[in-house]
Amino acid sequence: xxxxxxxxxxxxxxxxxxxxxxxxxxxxxxxxxxxxxxxxxxxxxxxxxxxxxxxxxxxxxxxxxxxxxxxxx
Amino acid sequence: xxxxxxxxxxxxxxxxxxxxxxxxxxxxxxxxxxxxxxxxxxxxxxxxxxxxxxxxxxxxxxxxxxxxxxxxxxxxxxxxxxxxxxxxxxxxxxxxxxxxxxxxxxxxxxxxxxxxxxxxxxxxxxxxxxxxxxxxxxxxxxxxxxxxxxxxxxxxxxxxxxxxxxxxxxxxxxxxx
Numbered sequence: 001x002x003x004x005x006x007x008x009x010x011x012x013x014x015x016x017x018x019x020x021x022x023x024x025x026x027x028x029x030x031x032x033x034x035x036x037x038x039x040x041x042x043x044x045x046x047x048x049x050x051x052x053x054x055x056x057x058x059x060x061x062x063x064x065x066x067x068x069x070x071x072x073x
Numbered sequence: 074x075x076x077x078x079x080x081x082x083x084x085x086x087x088x089x090x091x092x093x094x095x096x097x098x099x100x101x102x103x104x105x106x107x108x109x110x111x112x113x114x115x116x117x118x119x120x121x122x123x124x125x126x127x128x129x130x131x132x133x134x135x136x137x138x139x140x141x142x143x144x145x146x147x148x149x150x151x152x153x154x155x156x157x158x159x160x161x162x163x164x165x166x167x168x169x170x171x172x173x174x175x176x177x178x179x180x181x182x183x184x185x186x187x188x189x190x191x192x193x194x195x196x197x198x199x200x201x202x203x204x205x206x207x208x209x210x211x212x213x214x215x216x217x218x219x220x221x222x223x224x225x226x227x228x229x230x231x232x233x234x235x236x237x238x239x240x241x242x243x244x245x246x247x248x249x250x
Contacts, residue, residue, distance in 0.1 A: 003078045010078035018075060048235075051077065055239075059154045064084045066151055067168050069241050072090040072223045073215050 011061040015053035022046035083237055086225040091238060093220040100141045101216045104209050107134040111202055115195070124192035125185055131198075131205045132182040135175060138209055138216075142169075145219055170212070174204050 003010065019027065025046075055065065111130035114123050139160060142148075148163050157163045161172040178201055184190035192198065225237040 003080075006078055009081045011081060011083070013077045013079055015075040015077055018077075053075075053077070061081060061084065062153050063156075063166075065239060066153060068084070068088045068225070069220065069223055069239065070167050070169050070215075072088050073218075073220050 009058060009060065012056040012058070013051070013053040014056055015051055017050065017052040019050050020046065021048045021050055024050050079237070083225050083227075086227045086237070089224050089226070090220045091222040091224045093218045093222075095218055096145065096216050100144070101209075101213055104134040104138045104141070107131075107137060108202065108205055108209065111205070115199055115202055119195055119198075121191060124195065124198050127198045127202065128178070128182050128185050128192050131201050132178060132186075134205055135178065135208060138212055139164075141216055142212060145216065169215070170208070174201075175208065178204070 006012070017024070055062065107130050111127045111134070114127050114130070117123075119127075142164075143160065148160065148167070151167075157166055161170065161175055164170045165172045181193060181201075185192050193201070220241065222238055222240040225239065227236070
């Protein structure tokens, strides 16, 4: 579902974070922050990977994601 | 900066609103007030000038709604290249509206307003008033709550699969876990 090299029509993410769940929890604890991200999401095992970043393209994917956004309203 | 590529398969996943914020009522209500005025005029014996008033009021009700939507969603700032410049066509391309009837009302209103052309007859104005009501109703939801983020999940609630959370901040960001 996630690859490190470009695939046709695959969606480019510029990553801000790439951590395991355990690492993320440790980072947030160090910042004395309550766990705020992904509390209700999936990937609850300590070695599950949590990534966060900005969607950069392609344009067709941005269009479909925007349509998906307006479809849930 | 590290790059990763997500499978386009995620675009077929189920979508669901995740979080949002409430919008004040007055952003919705003004268009209904203008529509109510048009309907009140239509409910009485009408002259040609009264029908001009109806057409221009309906156009104003729609315009007001489009402006309210644009205020909240900044459609022109959506980071899609080569998106339609025309707002109606842009909204249609995003699946929010169908633009044909709206465009028809605009096409009728402009010569009526600016060139003193005769307005449509009473029955046609009633059809436009009813259409305006449907348009407002169909976009009310977007003015009740603005979705801040939504989630894409495969295979229903089976949590053995990863999911994707998308935060909408006039540019699209994504997190995956």
